[in-house]
Amino acid sequence: MSEQHSTSKFMQNGVVKWIEHRMPIFSFIDHSVGSGYPAPKNLSYWWNFGSLAGLALIIMIVSGIVLAMHYTPHTTLAFNSVERIMRDVNGGWLIRYLHMNGGSFFFFAVFIHIFRGLYFGSYKYPRELLWIIGVLILLAMMATAFMGYVLPWGQMSYWGATVITNLFSAVPWVGDSIVTLLWGGFVVDNPTLNRFFSLHYLMPFVILGLVIVHIWALHTFGSNNPTGVDVKGPQDTIPFHPYFTIKDLYGMGVFLLIFCFFVFFAPNYFGEADNYIPANPLATPPHIVPEWYFLPFYAILRAFTNDFVLYWPISWLMTAKLAGVIAMFGSVILLALVPWLDTSKVRSARFRPVYKWFFWIFVLDWLVLGLVGAHPPEGAWVLIGQISTAYYFAHLLVILPILGVIERPLALPESISASVTQPAE
Amino acid sequence: MSDTASTPPSAEIDEQTRRDFLLVSTATVGAVGTALSLWPFINSLNPAADTLALATTEVNLAPIKEGQSITVVWQGKPVFIRHRTAAEIEQAKKDDAAALPDPAKDADRVKKADWLIMVGVCTHLGCIPLGQKEGEPKGEFGGWFCPCHGSHYDTSGRIRKGPAPQNLHVPSYEFTSDTQVVIG
Amino acid sequence: MMKPTIKTAFAAFVTAAAVSAVVLGTAPAQAAGNVATPAVQDWSFKGLFGTFDRASAQRGYKVYKEVCSACHSLNLIKFRNLQDLGFSEAQVKALAAEYEIQDGPNDDGEMFTRKRTPSDPLPAPFANEKAAAAANNGKAPPDLSLITKARAQGGDSVIKVSLKHPGGFTLGADYVYALLTGYGEPPAGVEVPDGGNYNKYFPGGVIAMASPLAADAVEFSDGTKATVAQMAHDVTMFLSWAAEPELEARKRLGVKVMLFLLVLTGMLFALKRKIWSDIH
Numbered sequence: 099m100s101e102q103h104s105t106s107k108f109m110q111n112g113v114v115k116w117i118e119h120r121m122p123i124f125s126f127i128d129h130s131v132g133s134g135y136p137a138p139k140n141l142s143y144w145w146n147f148g149s150l151a152g153l154a155l156i157i158m159i160v161s162g163i164v165l166a167m168h169y170t171p172h173t174t175l176a177f178n179s180v181e182r183i184m185r186d187v188n189g190g191w192l193i194r195y196l197h198m199n200g201g202s203f204f205f206f207a208v209f210i211h212i213f214r215g216l217y218f219g220s221y222k223y224p225r226e227l228l229w230i231i232g233v234l235i236l237l238a239m240m241a242t243a244f245m246g247y248v249l250p251w252g253q254m255s256y257w258g259a260t261v262i263t264n265l266f267s268a269v270p271w272v273g274d275s276i277v278t279l280l281w282g283g284f285v286v287d288n289p290t291l292n293r294f295f296s297l298h299y300l301m302p303f304v305i306l307g308l309v310i311v312h313i314w315a316l317h318t319f320g321s322n323n324p325t326g327v328d329v330k331g332p333q334d335t336i337p338f339h340p341y342f343t344i345k346d347l348y349g350m351g352v353f354l355l356i357f358c359f360f361v362f363f364a365p366n367y368f369g370e371a372d373n374y375i376p377a378n379p380l381a382t383p384p385h386i387v388p389e390w391y392f393l394p395f396y397a398i399l400r401a402f403t404n405d406f407v408l409y410w411p412i413s414w415l416m417t418a419k420l421a422g423v424i425a426m427f428g429s430v431i432l433l434a435l436v437p438w439l440d441t442s443k444v445r446s447a448r449f450r451p452v453y454k455w456f457f458w459i460f461v462l463d464w465l466v467l468g469l470v471g472a473h474p475p476e477g478a479w480v481l482i483g484q485i486s487t488a489y490y491f492a493h494l495l496v497i498l499p500i501l502g503v504i505e506r507p508l509a510l511p512e513s514i515s516a517s518v519t520q521p522a523e
Numbered sequence: 524m525s526d527t528a529s530t531p532p533s534a535e536i537d538e539q540t541r542r543d544f545l546l547v548s549t550a551t552v553g554a555v556g557t558a559l560s561l562w563p564f565i566n567s568l569n570p571a572a573d574t575l576a577l578a579t580t581e582v583n584l585a586p587i588k589e590g591q592s593i594t595v596v597w598q599g600k601p602v603f604i605r606h607r608t609a610a611e612i613e614q615a616k617k618d619d620a621a622a623l624p625d626p627a628k629d630a631d632r633v634k635k636a637d638w639l640i641m642v643g644v645c646t647h648l649g650c651i652p653l654g655q656k657e658g659e660p661k662g663e664f665g666g667w668f669c670p671c672h673g674s675h676y677d678t679s680g681r682i683r684k685g686p687a688p689q690n691l692h693v694p695s696y697e698f699t700s701d702t703q704v705v706i707g
Numbered sequence: 708m709m710k711p712t713i714k715t716a717f718a719a720f721v722t723a724a725a726v727s728a729v730v731l732g733t734a735p736a737q738a739a740g741n742v743a744t745p746a747v748q749d750w751s752f753k754g755l756f757g758t759f760d761r762a763s764a765q766r767g768y769k770v771y772k773e774v775c776s777a778c779h780s781l782n783l784i785k786f787r788n789l790q791d792l793g794f795s796e797a798q799v800k801a802l803a804a805e806y807e808i809q810d811g812p813n814d815d816g817e818m819f820t821r822k823r824t825p826s827d828p829l830p831a832p833f834a835n836e837k838a839a840a841a842a843n844n845g846k847a848p849p850d851l852s853l854i855t856k857a858r859a860q861g862g863d864s865v866i867k868v869s870l871k872h873p874g875g876f877t878l879g880a881d882y883v884y885a886l887l888t889g890y891g892e893p894p895a896g897v898e899v900p901d902g903g904n905y906n907k908y909f910p911g912g913v914i915a916m917a918s919p920l921a922a923d924a925v926e927f928s929d930g931t932k933a934t935v936a937q938m939a940h941d942v943t944m945f946l947s948w949a950a951e952p953e954l955e956a957r958k959r960l961g962v963k964v965m966l967f968l969l970v971l972t973g974m975l976f977a978l979k980r981k982i983w984s985d986i987h
Contacts, residue, residue, distance in 0.1 A: 139986065164564050168571075181783050181853075184953065186572040189563035191953040192960070340982050347553075348979045351972030358968060362961025363755060366856060371879065374857035374950075375849070384910070542981045549974040556971055576787050576826035 128339075130317060136335035137342050138323035140514050144218075145321065146349035147211040153350050154204035155309065159302050161197040169249065171295035173288045176251035177376040195365040201243055202368040203357050205391035208236060216436070217457055219445030220322040226437040228315035233434040235308045240392070240430070242301040245294040247389060248286075252373030257386050259286045259294070265399070268420040285379060325517045326445025327510055334514040385474055393471030394464050399426040400475050401487035425487065432494050439494055441502030449508040453501055460493045579707035581699075584638065592655045594643060597706045601643040601651055602694060603667075604704075607678065612636050614665065615679035625690045629679040632693050640706065641680045642694055645669040647687035652676060667691070743907040745878070745885030748940075752947060755962060758955050759948045761793040766927050767945025768792065770938045773925045775851065778843065778916075780831035783852035784949050787825035791952055792945075799825050806830045844902055846915055855879035855943070855950040880947045882908065887939035890918035 108114060109124065118124050128134040168187050170179040183190035212232070215221055221229035248259045263280045267273040282289030320329060329335055336342075360367055368390055372383045388396050402422035432439075447454045463486050470483040511517035580597040582604060587593055592605040607615075615629040633639055645652050647669065653659040654667035654676075662668030662675035664683045669676075674685030681690040696706040751760040768789065771781065786803035790796060803823040808830070811818035823830070833839035839847035849857075858879045885908040893905035893912070903913040920935045927933055948954075 160564065164567055167568070178783070182571070182573065185783065185788075186574075188566045188569050188571060190567055190571070191957060192563050193567055195957075336986060341986070344975065344979045344982050348972065348975040351968060351975045355965065355968045355972055358961065358964050362957055362964060365957070371857050374853040542978075545974070545978050545981055549971070549978050552971050552974060556967060572787075573785070573826070576785070 130313070131343060132339045133337035135317065135320075135338040136329070136332070137321055137338045138329055138334060138514055139336040139341075140323050140325065140517065141321060141342065141345075142324050143345075143349065144210070144214040144324075146346060147207045147214060149346040150349060150353045151204060151207040151211055152309065153353065154200055154207055155302070155305060157196060157200045158204060159306070161193050161200060162299070162302065164193050165197055166295075166299060169295075171249065171292050173251060173291055173377070176249060176291060180250045192361070195361045199357065199360050199365060199368060201246065202360075202389070202391065203353070204239065205243070207353070208239065209391070212236070212433070213461060215322075216460070217447045218322055218324060219326050219440070219442075219447070221437045222326075222440070222445050223437070224319050225315070225322065228312060229437055230434045231308060231312045231315055233430065235305060235312060236433075237430060238301055238305045238308060240395075242298060242305065243389065243391065245298040245301070248291065248294045249298060250373060251291065251377045253375045253377055253381075253383050254370045254373040254386070256286060256377035256379065257382055258388055259290065261386055262388075263290075265419075265423045265426075268417065268423045270420070287379075322445060323514060324446060324448060325511055325514055326449070327512075327514055327517065330513040330515075387472060390468065390472075393469075394467035395426050395429060395471070397467040397471035397483050398429050398487045398490065399423065400471075401425065401483045425491075429490060432491070436494065436498065439498045441499050442505065442507070443502075444507040444510065449510055450501075450505055451508060452505045456493065456497055456501065460490075463489045463493065579705055581703065581705050583702060584704060585702040589637075594655055595706070597642075597694065602706055603639070603641050603643040603655060603680075603691070605639045605655075607637055607639055611665070611678040615677065618664075618677055618679065618681070621683075624682050625688065627679075627681060627690055632679050632681075632690070634696070634698060638704070639678075639680060640693065640696055640704065641691040643667075643691065645671065645674055645687055646682065646689040646691065647672055647674055647685070652691070742910050742912070743885075743889070745881040745908055748881050748884055750880055750944070750947070752944075752954055755958060757958060759792075760944055762929060763941045763944040764792045764948050765794070765945075766929070766931060766938075767941035767943070767948075769925050769927065770920075770942040771851070771945055774919055774938075775942065776829070776832060778832055778839075778848040779851045780833070780839075781829045781851050781949060782831060783828075783850075785826060785828050786823060788949075788952060790825075792948065796825075803827060844915060848916065851946055851949065853950045855883055855947045857950075858882045879950070880943050883946060884939050884943045886914075887920055887942070888936060 109118065114124055125134065165183065168179065168183045168190065170176060180194065183194050185191075187193075215229065215232070244258070244262060248255045263277055263286065266276045266280060269276055278284070280290070281287065282293060320335075323329075370387060370389075375383075387393075399422045402418050402425055442450060442453065444450055447457050466482065466486045467490065470479055470486060473479045475483070578598055580595055580602070582593075582595050584604070584606070587604065587606045589606050590608050592603060594601045594603055596602070605611075612629075619628050619630075630636075632641075643651055643655070648671065650669050650671035652667035652669040652674070654661040660668045660670075662677075662684075664675050664677035666678045666680060666683075667676040668674070669685065669687065672686050674687035675683050676687075676691055677683050679690075680693075682688070694706050696704055698704050750757070751763070752758060771779075786799050789799050789802065794802065803825050806823045806827075806829075807820045808823045808827050809818055810821050813819055833842060833847075836847045856879055886906060889906045889908040890904060891907065893899050897905065897912055899905050899913055903915060904917050905912060906914045920938050922935055923933050925933050925938065931937060951957075
């Protein structure tokens with residue numbers, strides 16, 4: 099390999115050798131994202147979204163640290179301190195819009211990353227732990243995003259915080275005490291805002307830690323690939339650097355182009371108009387909607403708030419509220435169990451003719467749930483929400499286990515190289 | 524993937540050069556872009572527009588009697604305004620000829636000889652010198668005395684003795700009328 | 708080998724989009740109720756290179772000052788901001804000095820009033836929100852600093868609205884303009900209670916604010932005729948600026964950033980092709 103040549107030249111350098119001997123950081127980097135890390139040679143552009151999520155995390159942390167220097171976490175000052183950032187701080191509008199839209203693009207990249215994993219079976223042996231850590235990252239992101247959305251102290255901030263913290267009141271017996279504890283008062287108020295700010299600043303570093311563990315787990319067995327067939331030998335791989343470093347960088351260029359379009363020309367596209375009205379604890383907006391990335395989960399939560407509970411065959415404690423809360427958290431946590439719910443021996447949907455279709459129906463179901471979440475729970479939306487919620491769980495709990503047993507997969511290629519050289523499929 | 528040991532034919536060298544050129548130019552553009560994108564974050568730490576808008580302070584001098592001093596806040600810093608006595612002015616002018624660590628003529632440090640206006644921050648390490656109020660030590664030269672490290676300033680605010688390297692700074696100011704001054 | 712995946716993905720997204728479109732199409736009927744959709748106006752600040760029409764915004768400030776400011780505050784705007792609209796420093800100083808503000812305490816511990824300076828905010832009509840509510844039948848007139856950002860078709864989700872009007876990122880301004888010009892006689896069957904006014908663009912149709920603009924309510928110094936439509940247009944221009952004073956700087960920088968990223972991404976693509984050429 100020609101790249102090894104240049105790497106070793108670098109490694110001959112005196113300073114490099116001195117450091118390397120005491121702390122082998124250069125070989126560590128080389129084995130993580132350098133020429134010393136072999137990656138399957140057939141990775142498609144769907145594999146770009148991991149590094150894109152990483153880029154989004156960096157954008158969020160950098161812009162967030164600067165925003166925190168200008169922001170004031172107090173109910174009487176928070177809204178105006180954000181507007182001061184927008185109007186008076188040098189380039190403050192840019193940093194704030196980067197942060198605001200960065201959240202959306204972080205979730206966008208992560209969602210595609212997750213669906214990519216689901217399509218190509220990236221969660222299967224031996225990558226179950228890698229997948230579970232990924233689900234933990236998603237949960238941490240959701241908590242961070244929720245608390246961050248409260249900070250501008252607009253109407254949607256305030257009422258979103260009220261509605262979501264009230265979810266915990268569904269916990270039997272101790273629910274109300276938990277909610278009081280979360281609030282630090284009798285309603286969402288200054289103590290709540292202060293602790294959310296503290297945690298919102300802390301959580302990204304927790305996410306960063308989880309990401310490092312996620313990458314560590316990834317490097318133990320290396321990336322899955324579009325065929326889902328294990329790497330059989332060096333002929334199936336190419337060095338990560340330069341092949342995938344340049345591919346990831348190119349992906350980042352495209353990602354930044356789209357991201358910057360929204361930041362500069364439609365910065366409030368993903369936002370809610372009501373959050374430009376200062377929080378008013380005495381007036382609820384007519385229509386409380388979370389940020390778009392929470393909409394599917396919000397739809398699952400609300401699917402249980404209607405008569406649906408009557409058909410729920412569990413003890414008297416199971417109120418509609420509790421069922422909704424359990425379903426919402428369950429919908430995320432269940433993802434962690436997918437490695438065991440999916441009973442198929444074949445990883446990639448490319449060789450699973452039936453699963454392929456169910457996968458896309460699942461994607462569609464998820465999009466419909468998002469639409470349901472965006473609408474008030476009236477009319478047909480209630481029923482659509484309940485059906486798509488039922489389907490969400492049916493896919494994970496029923497379809498995945500059964501399909502793995504009854505589906506007849508296509509013949510797998512002998513190796514990655516064989517699949518590349520054969521023009522078939 | 525050719526072996527690097529063998530000599531590549533000229534077409535391949537060409538290809539190699541072109542690739543290296545593309546690599547270097549892309550890396551340069553990328554590095555410039557990254558550096559430029561850091562600027563807004565750094566620049567956001569500079570004073571904001573609302574901070575800059577408060578950069579001037581207007582002071583009414585009418586109530587200050589001869590021999591009195593007041594301290595006003597300008598840009599968050601104390602500004603000493605002293606209505607000097609004839610004796611102080613005399614002394615300050617006489618000292619133009621003295622050995623000064625930071626030579627400056629008294630005439631260049633005031634716009635009207637009666638009014639001495641300076642930033643009341645010691646040029647050594649930023650303490651606030653004493654001498655504004657009656658009874659405070661004024662130092663060996665009858666002006667101001669910084670208690671932190673013992674710097675003595677004269678009646679024109681010039682450093683005469685002690686570790687401070689410069690005279691007390693004179694802010695830009697303007698008399699809008701006989702008794703009205705705008706600092707900044 | 709990648710193509711079939713993309714094809715399937717594409718097919719699925721098209722299906723999803725089609726379903727969404729159908730579902731969305733049914734939405735306005737229920738969500739909108741008896742609210743009319745504001746017409747899309749041709750604002751000067753639209754588009755990649757849009758800017759605020761200074762003359763119009765200056766006239767709009769006059770409308771705000773002489774009409775709106777009787778009830779509505781504009782708390783986030785300082786007099787110094789008006790320089791953005793083309794007022795000179797001296798003009799801004801003079802405009803500010805027309806009003807007084809309480810300051811203090813002075814060295815005697817007393818509060819005092821002084822003339823406003825450019826760093827002071829525009830004066831608010833009421834001392835606080837409670838006073839504003841008390842003077843207006845219990846509901847305080849909203850602050851207008853962010854009104855065009857805080858109203859996207861009467862509180863509809865921005866995402867939903869912009870799906871219906873792709874590229875229509877000025878819906879708040881369209882709404883404010885429509886509301887100011889949308890007063891009229893209620894249609895049969897709509898009951899307007901005492902102290903209410905019918906406005907077809909206001910959610911619910913009944914708004915506490917009486918029609919604020921009447922022809923020739925203000926006199927424009929540039930000779931523009933003060934029709935209701937003209938004043939509504941100008942004041943909306945002014946309020947759009949007040950809500951997004953960074954808009955012009957944002958778009959200017961945006962064009963540069965996009966061009967730079969296009970070049971960089973193009974180069975990265977070329978380099979990617981070059982590096983990968985020995986694989987395929």
